[in-house]
Amino acid sequence: MIKNLRVKTGKAIDETYRISFKFNGNAYYGFKGDTLSSALLANDVHLVGRSFKYHRPRGIMTAGSEEPNAIVQLHDKSSRTEPNVRATEIEIYEGLEASSQNCWPSVKFDIGGINNFLSPLLPAGFYYKTFMWPSSFWEKYEYFIRKSAGLGKSPTEPDPDVYEHRYIHCDVLVIGSGISGIMAAKTAAKNGFKTLLVDEKPNLGGSTIYQNSDYFKINNQNSCSWLEKEINEIKKLTNLEIKIRTSVAAYHGYNFLLARENLTDHLPVEQRKDKTRHKLLKIRAKKVISATGSIERPMIFDNNDRPGILLSSAIKKYADFFGVACGEKNVLFTNNDSAYETAITLIQKGIDIEAIVDNREEIDSKLLYEVEKNNIKIFKGYTVTDTFGYKRINKISIKKLSKDGQKVVGSKISLSCDCLGVSGGWTPAVHLFTQSGGKLKFREDDQVFIPNTYPSDQLSIGSCAGDFTLDEILINTPKSLKEFFNIKNTEYDNLEVISSTNKSKRNIWLLPSDKVLGKTKSFVDYQNDSTAKDIKLALREGFRSIEHVKRYTTTGMGTDQGKLGNMHALGIISETAGAKMGELGTTTFRPPYTPLTFGTIVGRNVGEYFDIFRKTPIHNWHEENKAEFENVGQWKRAWYYPKENENMHQAVQRESKAARESAGILDASTLGKIDIQGTDASEFLNRVYTNAWSKLAIGKCRYGLMLNEDGMVYDDGVTTRLGENHYIMTTTTGGAANVMGKLEDYLQTEWPELDVYLTSVTDHYATVSVCGPNSKKIISEVIPDLDFSDENFPHMSFKNAKIGKINCRVMRISFTGEQSYEINIQANYGKSVWEKCMEAGKDYNITPYGTETMHLLRAEKGFIIVGQDTDATMTPIDLQMDWIVSKKKYDFIGKRSLYRSDTIRKDRKQLIGLLTEDPNEVLEEGAQIVADVNKSPIEMLGHITSSYYSPNLKKSIALGVVRGGKNMMGQKLIIPMEKKNINVTVADPVFLDKENKRLNAKL
Amino acid sequence: MFIINCPFCGEREQSEFKAGGEAHIIRPKQPTELSDDEWAEYLFMRKNIKGVQFERWNHAHGCRKWFNVVRDTSNDEIKAIYKMGEKPPVE
Structure with missing residues (x-):
């Protein structure tokens, strides 16, 4: 029996429009407006994947692009199949089929889950430590490692979709359409700037658009209603272009940005025909405003990864925006006020809250009082110490925190629940800012990195700049915009704001447990299964640099690039090593912010457009006459013209003879x-x-x-x-x-x-x-x-x-x-x-x-081909072309270098001709030339640069370069091949008509 | 990708240009009179500064003109652009 966890209408959902889809072969339905994750949660499906290393059951954790766990394979039976897609970002459409990754035979019973029990044997650096010795075994190890590595499956057929690139030049680019982004875009456009506003989501408005509560008001309206009016207004502005489903992937110097505009992924497959799937936007903006928001932090405690554990803000969004209850017995766990916003939403929607566990002891918060009024138990100064339930959380243990927050004290309390919302405060999404070369500073008060110095004409506003509460945003954003655009006022200068959030926070990077650390599994990076224990082990083993710890433990190296846990990794390193966060710095944020498909990157440069080629005016004749072509630079050149069943050798022999005996044309x-x-x-x-x-x-x-x-x-x-x-x-x-x-x-x-x-x-x-x-x-x-x-x-x-x-x-x-x-x-x-x-x-x-x-x-005549017989280490003297080097001229390019100590060495490699003992033996171009095969190691004297069977001389001829070859005329050398040694004699490189009689020959 | 203000064409994308290494290395007028070491100095020795560097650039996919650029290699900030033969700006 499938439960239905829809609550009062969600803002994004059209309940009159039902859409059916399949996940892991089971049929479900959702509504227009649902993401795959909201639709699954509405059907009470939390377990969606297995973790990478331990194959632990994992559920949906977030409601956005930061999702580490809910990554799925789309359409695994079609050429459109795509791995590692975040279920939180896929809008469902009729016929959608998705499946879990990294599990076999199924997500519910996964054989790899045995790794979870073997985990004491799989510490950080396991691969490095285990597969180093003996080195000769690497090839055998690699075979098995490769088999188990990787998450989804890549498609094996050509991509049927069309991708495009587009250049955009604008005065102002605004990234993110939350409340501050909307304010920025409107201000820019109204001040005459040609503005582009992009957002990765299918809707505008960020998290404020569903903030429907009396505790957050602007000009006496609920903040969501106020913002909705603003959005309706900006849609009318003519110099503002708005792009939704558009994710900025990279922010380079000089305000050059790459963004992916997703045009068809939300449509039923049959409606995608003849449409461009993604556009890669190459944006050059005079000014850039980052309003990229912030990402809620999880909390690091034992077994913090079970299905049913979500970010508190995600639970709020699922309820408010999608009308979905993530659980029927919810517990919230927090160190700040954000979880109470979630609690108020759940109360409004009639979703049961069992309790709230708060790290903080004394909290003076309007939101908290409201929650208490509803008879919800709040455990102040408590922490979660453990969770239970294999495929879905069913119980948690909590304990009182010691004064310093380093220990747990008192007796254990058990709470049963089917959903745990965690909130560890917020991390500004500064990824794009730092990609652009921006430098961060660390704000001790709430332990966040915020933008400090801008490398180009740009600005960060809203929560990505560290303004987390509504009042901070509404006060600071207009101020920043005025300075940035050098304008006197904005229409947001005198807003009346009610913002009820208390800003206090009790930040503890690694929460204490009653178990020793070695017995806990406190996940820092969910996707790559790296735990607090792993990070501490890396530090014990001597790793100090954050970049080294990252690579050793693989923290932050998944497809989500550690958007959730990187800050905790830093915090744990800082606490353990006694270094200041600000001095440790962050790991480097690299593009793309979220993964791009290869198709998007390549655009239209596929197939015959992959690399441009040039055709001669006579090309069509060659084609009509069945020429085979070879690529020379960008040119397609006729290679040979096979007649009937001729192979290349036969055609070339015929053509060569004809050219010498009568006439050839090229x-x-x-x-x-x-x-x-x-x-x-x-x-x-x-x-x-x-x-x-x-x-x-x-x-x-x-x-x-x-x-x-x-x-x-x-x-x-x-x-x-x-x-x-x-x-x-x-x-x-x-x-x-x-x-x-x-x-x-x-x-x-x-x-x-x-x-x-x-x-x-x-x-x-x-x-x-x-x-x-x-x-x-x-x-x-x-x-x-x-x-x-x-x-x-x-x-x-x-x-x-x-x-x-x-x-x-x-x-x-x-x-x-x-x-x-x-x-x-x-x-x-x-x-x-x-x-x-x-x-x-x-x-x-x-x-x-x-x-x-x-x-x-030309080889018969000993004429060189630059680039074949030469390789940028050959002087004309090495080529035995002394005759072409003027002795009289005072200077020419390269002259002085011809008598440097190195270029006059007698044992330089010099061009010679080679004849084989057996005239029918054709040498391999590139083969080594040696004198003595019995000495070990064999001394390499040179190599063969050109080799052919000459039909005119009726023997094999070759050109090669040999150390000191000029003085080796007539000497016997050896070409050692895999199966045999071939005897050759050094000869004059001019094999035919040394006297040049043929130039004037008459028939 | 930075933008270069070609002194002949104006601002263009970096992808239209080709970098030509360190600027103001003058080909010796009498190469034959130089010792091997002196010639090698001209031929091979180039600075690779983290910071302000004087460079040659060519508008290869444009007017094909060579010119000089003063660029901070640590952040790609272009401090000055001037034509061949013109005096470099003094810091």
């Missing part, structure tokens, strides 16, 4: 192109390249090597002199942007006197490269008006030409060692020129080849 559009103009262009090139440029004739091309200032090879490419003061530089595909940046840097900062202008034109030109002994015949057909004779158009020169009416530049340069022509033409003609070349080359078996064949062909 899309080289991705190469970086920088247009260089100005009267000092030649001088500039002299300074950035290792070789000399002044004497390069107009119309000629030259290969250049660019170094970093440390002498290491940075980039290479061919640069062509187009005119007296005009060059076009090509860079590697991947290096284009960096080279451009580096050149700009030198021009702007080191050599501003040079008259040079750089323009990136990579995207403006398509480049079609035709190579092979028949290339000249093909290109002549495409550009019939140009004289392609070797006399008129020799290797390393350039001509302006026209294809039809379109201007183009033709360079005769070669990266394959074959005679080769590159047509550069306005990008949108790229594909048509490519097709013209294909047409003209039909009779010559013109063969499109991709990057893999290009790599093979």
